[in-house]
Amino acid sequence: MKSGRFGRSISLFIIFFLLMGFSPKNSAFQTMNLIDSPVATQDKDDISIANMKALMEIFQKDGEFSTPETYRALSTHMTAVGHYEERKLYxxxxxxxxxxxxxLHKHHENKHISNHAANILKEYADALIKKWEAVFDSERVMDHxxxxxxxxxPRVAGTEEEKKAAEYLKKQFQSFGYDVSIQEFPINNRVERTLRILTDKNKELPVGAASGSAKTDEHGITAELYYANHGLSGDFSDEAKGKIALVRRGENTFWEKVRNATNAQAAGVIIYDHEESLAPLRPTLNNNSTIPVVGVTKVDGESLREQLSKGSAKANLIIRTHTNQTSQNVVxxxxxxxxxxxxxxxVTAHYDSVPYSPGANDDGSGTAAIVEMARMMKDLPTDKELRFIAFGAEEIGLVGSHYYVDHLPKEDLDRSAIHFQMEMMGAKYEPASYLAFNTVDxxxxxxxxxxxxxxxxxxxxKEKLILFQRGLSDHVPFHNAGITAVCFNMGTANGGLEPEYHTSYDTIENISPERLQFAGDMISTAILDYVADHHPQQTHLKDAS
Structure with missing residues (x-):
């Protein structure tokens, strides 16, 4: 029987004889059905650039190439390919x-290489491609x-961006031949908080929610900024009326700042932090304000203050509630x-992110990893049912995964054997070099x-593999349903995460392809070995018809 996409392919037995010094023209080779030997019988570790170049060298010595230029051209090309393989750029x-x-086709067409050598090299090249296609490739992950x-x-639950991401993932899975569905589910009302600096090319700043803040309509408030130092009563003048007050944290409470701004008839308040932080300030008012209030980082606050020192600055501030929201799982x-x-x-991950965060690592990396694993396993012969799921609305309480598990039919629950969740797979943060194996218990x-x-x-x-008791991700509903579940992430030795976590700095520039490759190699190997080894008693082959 011919194997897979290759049809006619060489046996690695050829390589053994070649490396032992035998010639492809040797009578021993003529008696073997070399071209019809299935590639599936070969050890994939022995299919290599080095062995292919060894073939070329033998062919060159035995006159299978009509010109030395043909040998050099093909050998040089293979050397270049080998550099990509060494760097795992599959x-x-x-x-x-x-x-x-x-x-190869060009040289064969010009009769610079024999039919015999051309056929063998073509089949071996196909074998290498097939080998690389079955390997976890961090370059593909980075693309996703x-x-x-x-x-x-940013793919906040319920937004158009989250839905756009779901469609992107659906198309990726479909391209691999999977049966793909979108499972929609309701989520709680979403509060939008948007701050755009109109005098700085409509630059949008990450803002933190202030508890007790007033809401705006869909258009928000648009006004000049007014710098009011710490927001003490003496820091406001008549010029604050109708403007958005920019105030520093410290000296008094958040509520006192807001109350003083309200008494000065300011239209809103932006409070900026007095300490360095990648995440915006989230003021707690302990009261209900009649004007909108948000927090920003020290860096952004000082940048706005600098703009004001050079002239005026104008902003649009929106705080409004979106109702009848939905999210979706991609299955x-x-x-x-x-x-x-x-x-x-x-094999799962969540694809939504927190507000203002591009979510490159949390959890674009996990989502991209399961897409890559789906590609690797698309032609995998197995007696298991594989389900790759990208969950929505994880960041607002594991809503997507809870909905999925809660709506599994009993027969599916009974067949559910194991769950692998991918989280934050590739932070460049230097201490985050440990692969955490997180279980709920x-x-x-x-x-x-x-x-x-x-x-x-x-x-x-193995010191880089650590066991933690941790929930906080989509493995929790599976564990609670009695399904063996684990969540993987790259972190520090004590379970810590990178400083970019849940901030606007969670960008692809802070992703390490090397970390992705390490985690992907280990996890995909574990999954593939489980799928290959584990044979449950309840699985039965159908009777032949």
Missing amino acids: KKAIKHMESFHIL IRELSAGIG AVKKPSDVTNPEIVY GEPNIAWDYMNAAFDKWGKD
Whole structure:
């Protein structure tokens, strides 16, 4: 039987004989059905650039190339491809191997290489491509993160950006041949807080919610800014009337600042922090204000103050409630053929982000990782049902995953074997070099065994694998439903996260492809080994018809 997309392919037995010094023209080779040997029988670790170049060298010595220029051209191209493989840039390696096909065809068409050598090199090139296509590729992951975080941007639950991200993910899963559905569900009303500086090219600043703030209509308030120092009563003059007061934290309470601004008939208040922080200030008023109030970072507040010192500054401030909001889960399914009641393996992440955060790491990285794993496993022969799910509305209380699990039919719950959740897979933050294995109860489970085996298989330092008791992500509903569940993230040795977490600085510039590759290699290996090894008693093959 011919194997997969290759049809006719060489056996790695060729390489053994080649490296032992035998010639492709040797009679021993003529007696073997080399071209029809299935690639599936080969050890993928032995399919390599080095062995392909060894083939070329033998072909050159035996006159399979009519000119030395042909050998040099093909060998040089393979050396270049090898550099991409060494750097684990598999997407680029595949692209350049496809170019090798074109180069090989050109030389074959010009009769610079024998039919025998051309066929073998073509099949070996295909084998390399197939090998690389089955490897976790951080370059592809970065492409998805870039689209989610920079192309779409913050994906707050219920927004058009979140829906746009869901459509993007749906198309990715569909391109791999999965059966994809969108599961919509209701979420709580969403409060929008927007601050645009009109005199600075409509620049939007991240703002923190002030408890007790008044709301605006959909247009908000548009007014000049007025600097009122600490917001003491003496810091306001008649010029504050109708303007948005910019005040510093300190000297008095948040409420006293707001009350003084209200008495001065200011239209709103922006309070900026007195300490450095990547996240905007979130003032607690302990009272209900009649004017809108927000907080910003020290950096942004001082920038606005500097603008005012040079002239005027104008802003638009909106605080309004959106009702009848919905979010959605993206569910991609691959069912095994000829298997009844297969156990279900879940591989998931959440794709929404907090306000103002591009969510590159939280959780664009996890979402991009499950898309990459879905690509890797699209042709995987297995008796398991694979479900790749991108959850919406995680940041507002695991709403998407709770809805999904709560609406699983009993027969699906009974078949649900294990759940793998991806979170924050690639922060560049130097201390965040540890792969955390998070379970709700803090206990190891069968996935822990497979993760340890993956570290052994790759020869990685097991001190970089740490077990934590932690919920706070979409593995919680699965655990509560009695399904074995784990959540992975890259963090510090004591479970800490990067300083960019939940801020506007969670951008692709702060993502490490090397960390993504490390986490992706370990987790995908554990999942693949589980899928290959674990055979539940309740799975039965259908009777042959």
